[in-house]
Amino acid sequence: MDLGARLAGRHVLITGASSGLGAHFARLCARHGARVSVAARRRERLAALVGELEAAGAAGATALDLDVTDAHSVADCFDALPAPLDVLVNNAGISGPGAAIDLPVETFDAIMATNLRGPWLMATHAACAWRDAGRGGTIVGIASIVAERVAGGVAPYCISKAGVKQMTAALALEWARFGIRVNALAPGYIETEINAGFFDTPAGEALVKRIPMRRLGRPEDLDAPFLLLATDAAPWMTGALVPVDGGHLVSGL
Numbered sequence: 221m222d223l224g225a226r227l228a229g230r231h232v233l234i235t236g237a238s239s240g241l242g243a244h245f246a247r248l249c250a251r252h253g254a255r256v257s258v259a260a261r262r263r264e265r266l267a268a269l270v271g272e273l274e275a276a277g278a279a280g281a282t283a284l285d286l287d288v289t290d291a292h293s294v295a296d297c298f299d300a301l302p303a304p305l306d307v308l309v310n311n312a313g314i315s316g317p318g319a320a321i322d323l324p325v326e327t328f329d330a331i332m333a334t335n336l337r338g339p340w341l342m343a344t345h346a347a348c349a350w351r352d353a354g355r356g357g358t359i360v361g362i363a364s365i366v367a368e369r370v371a372g373g374v375a376p377y378c379i380s381k382a383g384v385k386q387m388t389a390a391l392a393l394e395w396a397r398f399g400i401r402v403n404a405l406a407p408g409y410i411e412t413e414i415n416a417g418f419f420d421t422p423a424g425e426a427l428v429k430r431i432p433m434r435r436l437g438r439p440e441d442l443d444a445p446f447l448l449l450a451t452d453a454a455p456w457m458t459g460a461l462v463p464v465d466g467g468h469l470v471s472g473l
């Protein structure tokens with residue numbers, strides 16, 4: 221089955237696409253003939269990405285201003301979408317390292333606003349538009365393996381990603397009747413801006429040794445699972461959290 225071919229002509233909106241996995245998903249979707257809308261706060265980076273995608277022959281690429289923590293910004297982003305949407309990728313996310321006992325509550329609030337409330341706002345906007353247009357749609361969340369097991373020093377991040385897991389299940393349950401499927405990837409560790417520098421530290425090196433496959437993920441390790449969730453290749457699949465982690469979740473206790 222050619223998963224990528226199923227994206228041709230589809231319109232995919234990716235949040236937090238100015239770097240890391242979001243930019244990678246945008247390149248992947250464009251390569252397979254999707255029209256891509258990339259949305260984030262760093263407009264210059266998005267413009268550069270759109271230029272790159274167009275130069276590579278993308279079917280259509282649009283940069284949109286978006287702060288997922290701001291309900292007005294989310295509404296404006298949907299108003300500015302160039303065409304009916306087929307797939308929403310709720311990718312934007314932040315972390316905030318620090319011991320829970322001393323962590324400012326503002327850090328907790330910021331992580332929840334970005335990782336949990338933001339995807340909620342995006343998902344509900346997309347679902348309303350799909351329901352009102354009488355068409356279905358697909359939502360792909362980007363959770364994390366810390367939705368299932370915790371890591372030290374990133375408590376709010378773990379809590380927010382566990383929330384993404386339950387949001388995926390709860391929205392899948394409510395929206396199946398509208399033809400809207402909601403699934404999420406749970407990636408293991410992949411070096412991007414969110415964890416820059418960590419894997420050069422002794423703690424980071426020790427972490428990699430605990431991954432059964434003994435290596436960090438690469439963005440392309442997510443490609444096939446992403447395409448499975450983003451396309452109609454698995455039309456009876458909804459409410460699922462799909463770990464892609466080199467076996468990290470099944471590492472020995």
Ligand code: NAD
Pocket residue numbers: 235236237238239240241242259260261262286287288289311312313314334362363364365406407408409410411412413414415
């Ligand atoms: P990243 O920092 O490169 O990407 C996160 C993106 O989200 C950035 O472009 C950032 O600008 C954007 N963003 C942050 N706040 C935003 C806001 N308020 N509005 C709009 N955009 C905002 O890191 P990444 O690794 O590419 O992370 C992408 C997603 O993958 C995140 O949800 C992250 O939690 C998740 N994830 C990453 C890993 C990993 O190891 N890299 C593992 C599991 C899950």
